Amino acid sequence: MNLRKQLFCLISLLIMLTVSAQKINNPILGGELSNSAATSMADIDEVMPRMKALGLNTVLVPAYWELMEPIEGKFDFTLIDRTIDVGRREQLHVVFLWFGVWKNSMSCYTPGWFKQDTKRFPRAMTAEGKQMEIASCFSDNVLQADLKAFSALMRHIKERDPQREVVIMMQIENEIGMLESARDHSPLAEKAYKQERWAERYGTDNYADEKFMALSYARYVEHLAKAAREIHDMPLYVNAAMNSRGRRPGEYPSAGPLAHLIDFWHEGAPSIDLLAPDIYDTGFKSWCAQYAMPLRPQDGGKVKNRLFIPESRCCENSGVRALYAFGEHQALGFSPFAIDQASEKETESVTQSYNLLRQVYSLTSHHLPLTSYGILFDQNDQERIINDDNVIMTCRHYFTLPWDPRATDGSTWPEGGAILIRLGKFDYLLAGSGVVIDFKTPTEKQQEEKKQLGEDGFAEAGGSVDQKANKRFSGKRLGLLSVDEVEIDANGIMKYLRRHNGDQTHQGRHARIGVGEWKILHIKLYEY
DSSP states (O other): OOHHHHHHHHHHHHHHHHHHHHHOOSOEEEEEOOTTTTSSHHHHHHHHHHHHHTTOSEEEEEEEHHHHOSBTTBOOOHHHHHHHHHHHHTTOEEEEEEEEEEETTBOTTSOHHHHHOTTTSOEEEOTTOOEEEEEOTTOHHHHHHHHHHHHHHHHHHHHHOTTOSSEEEEEEEESOOBOSSSSOOSHHHHHHHHHTTHHHHHOSSHHHHHHHHHHHHHHHHHHHHHHHHHHSOOOEEEEEEOOOTTOOBTTBOBTSSOGGGHHHHHHHOTTOOEEEEEEOSSOHHHHHHHHOEEEOGGGTTOEEEOOEEEEEOOSTTHHHHHHHHHHHHOOSEEEEBTGGGSOHHHHHHHHHHHHHHHHHHHHHTTSSOOEEEEEEEOSSOOEEEEEETTEEEEEEEGGGSTTOGGGGSSSOOOOEEEEEEEEETTEEEEEEESEEEEEEOHHHHHTOOOOOBOTTSSBOTTOOOOGGGGSOOOSOOEEEEEEEEEEEOTTSOEEEEEEEOGGGGTTTTOEEEOTTOOEEEEEEEEEO
16 A cells, blocks of 8 residues: 555544544443333333442443334333433433334334234245244335334434433344344345345355345345434444354344444445444454454545444453453443343442443543553463564463462353553553463563473472573563552542562562452563
């Protein structure tokens, strides 16, 4: 790429980041409510203050079509108003989830008058002609009813919260996708399929059917997104249930905004800002990587998809997963699902992690953009080596240290994770839990001795030593100048708490944060 194109891409990226910052100023430290948690005013009054106490700054709240328009053409925004009012009182942002025509593929949140009139609002069908509990996206009647209700909701939100002080983003539908069949075979769908000459273009297998439905769903969503933009402009996204465990289209909610279908969704729904993964399965880092699509020249200077995780399994590992997502991918937000129903042990990790992230973002918001990394380990994925401008950082799970008995007691390791930020040359910030890091020069790393350590952290007597140790050492080394545990105030000022040295750094060998501890370490290095 020539210099002119590089400058164009850089300027475009800066413009995009500025616009994004104006829309959402702070990272979404969120939590999504369980499906029925906001179906009464009493429930809203109870749950929102509880979310504030957990340390959230944003709550993802369903907006139920069946309760908003129980009689066709007559809207009741009581629950929407209560959510906005309590959110404003508690200083919480709200992301509404439009449970319209589809929720987890099915049309279970449509009003009764919609459900019962299948002639006017036809269902999708299998190839055998069986109607499904899924309204057909090829029906204009379905679209117009959905569009009318969603537009009414957007107009009301604009009236209630014109400056977007509370409602900062909207989710359109929920986990759109086909189940039981890879595509809709209803008469309207078959007509569209033949007009598109889809079989000639892509073939007739399940994966071709999925692409057809992806483009069709995206075109449907685009109607709602364009209307929302004209009424009350704010970030819009659609979420996806993952295609995991070797399932084929139709066995998972196929044709939704999945990573392998992103081009069809971008073609059909250009007004959507984000395609967002709901991550419940194993392989958290892999799912994040599929949806964090950075700036590429071929995309005309635009970020193809910024990572936002509106749903993740709420568990004891949620906190370190959030740190990883923000550190590695500069995620827009993270949100454990059904956090209102989670145990204290599960929500504690979220509270602790969000407390660290709030401090870290307070620091970074007062500085130029800084380089950051995400670290996440479990029992099978224990190490990552990072080369940061010739500082070689070997990051490991805390339980790789030899002296913690929990590492070998037969229990499953809790995940360890952190956000690692370079503040300057030989100057780092580490915020997280359950990690250990050592720092070396490239030449020192190349000549590193491999020794088996005993429970006291020293080499086992008679243990094997790498033959490299017999060669004369050359080059420079890195040492720990200081490791300080700190807090960061709202103005981005670091407050010294205590010095970590001696046993806390294994006599200058590494910086570490134990499993179950949640700390911020300010690490300074020196070369000798």
